[in-house]
Amino acid sequence: MTAVAFGVLDTSVGLIAEDLRRYGEDDVALWVMTCSDDELLRVCSVADWLLLRGQATTSGSSMMIAKACAVAAVYVCEGKPRNLRRRRRMPASAGTAPDEHSPDADRRPDLMAQLSTGRDYGVGQDARDFWSAPK
Numbered sequence: 001m002t003a004v005a006f007g008v009l010d011t012s013v014g015l016i017a018e019d020l021r022r023y024g025e026d027d028v029a030l031w032v033m034t035c036s037d038d039e040l041l042r043v044c045s046v047a048d049w050l051l052l053r054g055q056a057t058t059s060g061s062s063m064m065i066a067k068a069c070a071v072a073a074v075y076v077c078e079g080k081p082r083n084l085r086r087r088r089r090m091p092a093s094a095g096t097a098p099d100e101h102s103p104d105a106d107r108r109p110d111l112m113a114q115l116s117t118g119r120d121y122g123v124g125q126d127a128r129d130f131w132s133a134p135k
């Protein structure tokens with residue numbers, strides 16, 4: 001389950017990896033399973049920023065949490081912003097997640113580290129320029 005606890009996005013690397021695969025980002029899905037704790041913290045902070053300050057959908061709502069996490073993981077992994085390979089997620093299917101049963105799949109960012117670094121931790125100016133809501 002992905003949630004916003006105490007105003008900070010909280011999810012597991014397994015859930016992020018699953019959504020990355022569904023968006024066609026298999027290489028980043030493998031990376032997120034072994035990323036450092038600091039990288040995971042940045043992924044969640046960037047995703048949180050995207051939900052609050054990123055581009056809205058045509059209906060005016062923020063992007064889905066799954067998409068925000070996937071976009072943020074690509075940004076942190078590659079070091080630059082870009083759109084996902086797929087606009088829509090592929091349907092979930094059994095056996096598509098090679099690490100879904102890994103003991104590390106439930107790893108989450110440290111809450112105290114999230115609270116001490118601030119909500120915009122890891123959000124560079126390049127991300128702000130690329131994803132900011134149009135004025």
